[in-house]
Amino acid sequence: MRNEAFVKSYRGFTLIELLVVIAIIGILLSILIPALNYAKVQATAAVCLANLNGLSKAWVLYAEENDSDLVGSATYDVTGWQTQDYPNNNPTSQRRVKNFVATPQDENGQSRNDTVEDEIRGLERGGLWPYAESEKIYHCPSDKRYLNPPVGDHVGGGSWGLKGGYRTYSLGAVYNGFMTASNGWATDEYKVTVHRIGQILTPGHKVAWVEEHDGYGYNGNTWNFYLNTLSKWGDPFAVAHNERSTLGFADGHAEKHQWQDQSTLDMAEANHKEYPTNGETEDILWFRKHYVPTKMPPEMRAVK
Numbered sequence: 001m002r003n004e005a006f007v008k009s010y011r012g013f014t015l016i017e018l019l020v021v022i023a024i025i026g027i028l029l030s031i032l033i034p035a036l037n038y039a040k041v042q043a044t045a046a047v048c049l050a051n052l053n054g055l056s057k058a059w060v061l062y063a064e065e066n067d068s069d070l071v072g073s074a075t076y077d078v079t080g081w082q083t084q085d086y087p088n089n090n091p092t093s094q095r096r097v098k099n100f101v102a103t104p105q106d107e108n109g110q111s112r113n114d115t116v117e118d119e120i121r122g123l124e125r126g127g128l129w130p131y132a133e134s135e136k137i138y139h140c141p142s143d144k145r146y147l148n149p150p151v152g153d154h155v156g157g158g159s160w161g162l163k164g165g166y167r168t169y170s171l172g173a174v175y176n177g178f179m180t181a182s183n184g185w186a187t188d189e190y191k192v193t194v195h196r197i198g199q200i201l202t203p204g205h206k207v208a209w210v211e212e213h214d215g216y217g218y219n220g221n222t223w224n225f226y227l228n229t230l231s232k233w234g235d236p237f238a239v240a241h242n243e244r245s246t247l248g249f250a251d252g253h254a255e256k257h258q259w260q261d262q263s264t265l266d267m268a269e270a271n272h273k274e275y276p277t278n279g280e281t282e283d284i285l286w287f288r289k290h291y292v293p294t295k296m297p298p299e300m301r302a303v304k
Contacts, residue, residue, distance in 0.1 A: 045241035048140040048168075049254055052209055055138065055169055056248035058131035059100070059208065063197040070197055071127040072099035073171035073222045074178050078109050080125045084178060100171060101126035101138075104161060104218055113161025113217050116146050122218075123167065140168040142240045143213060150217035160217030168238070169248065170212040173222035174293055187234055188227040188300060192292050200250045200293040207290045209248025211238040215271050225291055227300055230280045239268035250293060259283050 062071045076082045080102035102125035104113035112118050120135045145164030173179050179190035212219045224234040248254045264283040267275035277284045
């Protein structure tokens with residue numbers, strides 16, 4: 001009798017009961033995992049927003065402490081400096097401009113991009129480093145390129161190196177870039193390039209910084225946007241936060257922007273330069289309005 005009672009008291013689950021429990025666990029996981037992924041994306045976006053807020057404020061502070069001169073938006077040299085014509089296309093008034101970052105480099109200051117440390121050395125030699133003093137402010141946690149080799153036309157090293165990019169954020173060429181009518185670029189950005197912060201009209205509405213996931217190895221030189229056409233983007237930018245991008249504005253704040261057009265999302269996914277927009281999309285019209293920092297010449301206002 002005791003043995004029979006013992007068996008009855010401690011009998012295991014039936015097969016049906018086990019299947020029901022497994023099914024319930026599966027349902028709970030199907031609900032929980034997407035929620036956790038969403039929370040992770042939201043947390044990453046919050047860090048990205050804080051980073052770009054800090055970097056945008058450092059950009060404004062640099063100008064305030066350097067007679068209103070904007071830090072250069074290119075990444076030409078290991079020293080962080082470039083020679084620039086000022087005003088545009090005036091070779092008689094060349095000046096030296098400190099760029100916001102320098103080219104990735106080795107311990108001896110020679111151009112190299114084979115490790116994350118190489119790129120961080122370039123950050124440290126840039127004009128914004130004294131105002132940021134942390135490599136993390138230049139990097140969005142969702143940007144994983146540094147974990148892999150470069151992709152695209154420059155696979156295999158060369159001047160772009162062996163390591164994917166670490167710096168996520170780039171400055172538009174119109175903000176003290178190297179654009180001139182004769183340097184080979186056909187974007188018309190040189191016509192509206194500003195060199196001093198006081199030249200920017202309504203800075204709280206003008207985009208200076210973009211997220212860029214350049215696959216070549218690092219985000220080289222300025223970020224470019226075609227102003228002489230409405231049918232294509234220039235350099236691609238990243239859409240990394242639920243169809244949103246984090247953008248930094250010329251008054252020192254940053255915000256997340258929701259894109260509306262599928263072609264914008266396709267451009268970010270493809271990561272190709274000069275991606276077609278399928279005409280005057282809502283996104284490209286919005287960006288054009290919020291990117292140009294000063295008054296546009298009549299021929300640019302008439303662009304179709």
